[in-house]
Amino acid sequence: MRRVLFCVFSILALCFCHNSKNDKPINLTASTKDSLSLKDRYTPQHLKTKLLNSPLLHPLVKRHIKDSNVLVLLEYLTDNLDTFKKVKIVGDVNGDRRIDSVQLMPELMYSHDYGYEDGIAFVFSDPLIPRIKINTLCANLECLFSIGDIDEDGWIEFGLYYTSCASRYKTLILLRCDKKSTWKEVEYCAYDTYFPEPHFSSRIRKIKKNQYEMTEITNDNLDDFGKLKKIIRYTIAE
Known part of the structure; x- marks a missing residue:
């Protein structure tokens, strides 16, 4: 009887160890x-x-x-x-x-x-x-466009039209070079391809030093195909 129980416990232990190894996450x-x-x-x-x-x-x-x-x-x-x-x-x-x-x-x-x-x-x-x-x-040269020097530090900011190819909704991103080493995302908004006008390159613009606005146009009411135009003003933190 002891030999039988020992064999059973041994088999269970081996199975447990095998499953644990398979469940281990891959280090990327x-x-x-x-x-x-x-x-x-x-x-x-x-x-x-x-x-x-x-x-x-x-x-x-x-x-x-x-x-x-x-x-x-x-x-x-x-x-x-x-x-x-x-x-x-x-x-x-x-x-x-x-x-x-x-x-x-x-x-x-x-x-x-x-x-x-x-x-x-x-x-x-x-x-x-x-x-x-x-x-x-899914990118081409037109996806990157100049916004001007919003913070007036000598480096211009860029707008980026980001798309995954398939989706109806794209993203407009404002990029700023941080310490002249890395481009970082400042702000973003949605771009609905059902409403292509005005062109995406004109939907991010400088208002004055450290201030800019982004324009987002999307469906407001699907029943009558209305649309909502949302203009948001932002300030870049100094």
Whole structure:
């Protein structure tokens, strides 16, 4: 009888240990080894060589391709080179009296909340201006537009039209460069594609120093297809 009970308890213990191992959450934090393997996966050498020799890409984009800390999606970049070779003039971004431009770059991004995601980076022609990164491939150069220098610190603020491709509702985001190192979200509002006018690039505007307004237009009453226009004024905290 003791032998039977011992066998039963042993089997239960093994089953419990097996289930506990399977239920253990996966750690998405990449180690150095993991990062290197991802770099090899997303930067095949033949594509890397081809793009580094291409006259269509900005030197700063090529610098990111060679950077071991940046995971550029080279296959996606190669397949959509007609899109990514385009350049947009955005004016003097950082007050150095030089006209800056921006070019798109597909990039593998990591966050603690979502893990690894394919996204787009807006790469500026001036290496002193940090790139703007978003976790969606549904972006083009028109999605980024200048608002002007709202806080009058010498750096202009940008509006961003963010879309996940499928949804009717998009998001308009106001971006501000914090300490000249990172672009951070200041405020956002909804953009209902059922009401495309006025254009999204005119729905965020400066009123005066440290003050701006955002315009949001959505359905007010689905029965008679009315719409609600909401204009909200904000103040940037100094």
